[in-house]
Amino acid sequence: MTNLEKYIKAFEETxxxxxxxxxxxxxxxxxxxxxxxxxxxxxxxxxxxxxxxxTDDIIDFSSFEKGKEILSKYxxxxx
Amino acid sequence: MRANLKVVDAFWEKRNLGVCCxxxxxxxxDETDFLKRELPLNExxxxxxxxxxxxxxxxxxxxxxxxxxxxxxxxxxHDLKExxxxxxxxxxxxxxxxxxxxxxxxxxxxxxxxxxxxxxxxIYIDPYFSHEQAANRYVNWIxxxxxxxxxxxxxxxxxxxxxxxxxxxxxEGVCYPxxxxxxQDYLKSxxxxxxIEKPLKQAINMxxxxxxxxxxxxxxxxxxxxVALNFSFKKIYxxxxxxxx
Numbered sequence: 001m002t003n004l005e006k007y008i009k010a011f012e013e014t015x016x017x018x019x020x021x022x023x024x025x026x027x028x029x030x031x032x033x034x035x036x037x038x039x040x041x042x043x044x045x046x047x048x049x050x051x052x053x054x055t056d057d058i059i060d061f062s063s064f065e066k067g068k069e070i071l072s073k074y075x076x077x078x079x
Numbered sequence: 080m081r082a083n084l085k086v087v088d089a090f091w092e093k094r095n096l097g098v099c100c101x102x103x104x105x106x107x108x109d110e111t112d113f114l115k116r117e118l119p120l121n122e123x124x125x126x127x128x129x130x131x132x133x134x135x136x137x138x139x140x141x142x143x144x145x146x147x148x149x150x151x152x153x154x155x156x157h158d159l160k161e162x163x164x165x166x167x168x169x170x171x172x173x174x175x176x177x178x179x180x181x182x183x184x185x186x187x188x189x190x191x192x193x194x195x196x197x198x199x200x201x202i203y204i205d206p207y208f209s210h211e212q213a214a215n216r217y218v219n220w221i222x223x224x225x226x227x228x229x230x231x232x233x234x235x236x237x238x239x240x241x242x243x244x245x246x247x248x249x250x251e252g253v254c255y256p257x258x259x260x261x262x263q264d265y266l267k268s269x270x271x272x273x274x275i276e277k278p279l280k281q282a283i284n285m286x287x288x289x290x291x292x293x294x295x296x297x298x299x300x301x302x303x304x305x306v307a308l309n310f311s312f313k314k315i316y317x318x319x320x321x322x323x324x
């Protein structure tokens with residue numbers, strides 16, 4: 001499984017959405033992505049990529065696209 | 080059967096919203112005929128009626144009398160024995176502190192409220208009222224509660240104020256943090272859990288027995304955050320409104 005597939009899977013499983021719905025997805029655009037969902041998503045990504053995301057980055061993680069940028073700081077390239 | 084309805088003259092809403100307001104609380108034993116007779120006699124320019132969740136006859140009567148359902152108010156409680164957080168939540172919560180607000184902090188809070196950080200309450204969503212009125216109502220509410228002795232705290236992350244919570248003693252070892260929220264720049268930060276976790280901590284530190292709160296059904300994210308922090312359901316009532324002005 002590629003990093004992109006793993007990244008999409010984290011969104012799908014956390015928010016119970018399809019891969020199609022992840023593109024352009026932003027925080028609070030769906031009811032599932034609230035503060036509790038946000039924590040669950042971050043936990044899923046930390047587990048999947050074996051990283052620990054800094055709080056500043058957790059705050060900045062405002063969209064599906066932004067998340068890709070943030071993960072690149074942790075040497076997780078999502079293409 | 081009661082001789083009179085439980086009617087509160089919500090005089091403070093004249094200052095907040097510019098209308099005379101009556102708040103009526105229906106009780107489980109109130110008979111339909113009694114309500115049909117008494118409710119119209121007790122209406123004001125703006126009438127708010129609270130209906131217990133299992134009072135089905137009253138729910139239909141509200142419709143017959145021209146009322147609009149606007150929200151359900153959900154009472155949740157926490158026994159304060161333990162705040163259960165997962166490791167990630169714990170890590171985030173450890174990075175946020177809280178402290179009593181200074182006058183300058185309170186001014187900042189009022190500025191944040193006026194920016195529109197609350198957007199799900201029954202005044203904000205009601206087209207009869209403006210968003211400015213909804214915000215000023217919160218400011219006035221906090222001012223009134225401060226005069227009555229409630230405490231107010233700011234939430235801080237890396238020296239930045241990110242939100243706030245209020246803290247009120249309602250007796251018998253129960254506290255009621257009646258209002259909390261994140262500031263505009265942090266509304267989408269994912270840190271919202273701290274507006275509940277920190278007052279829980281404060282309640283435990285002050286040896287309270289129970290934390291009680293009311294959440295609007297219009298605010299699903301706050302409801303889910305309380306569920307995540309192991310609150311228990313206590314009761315629910317439905318809120319109906321009517322404008323006659």
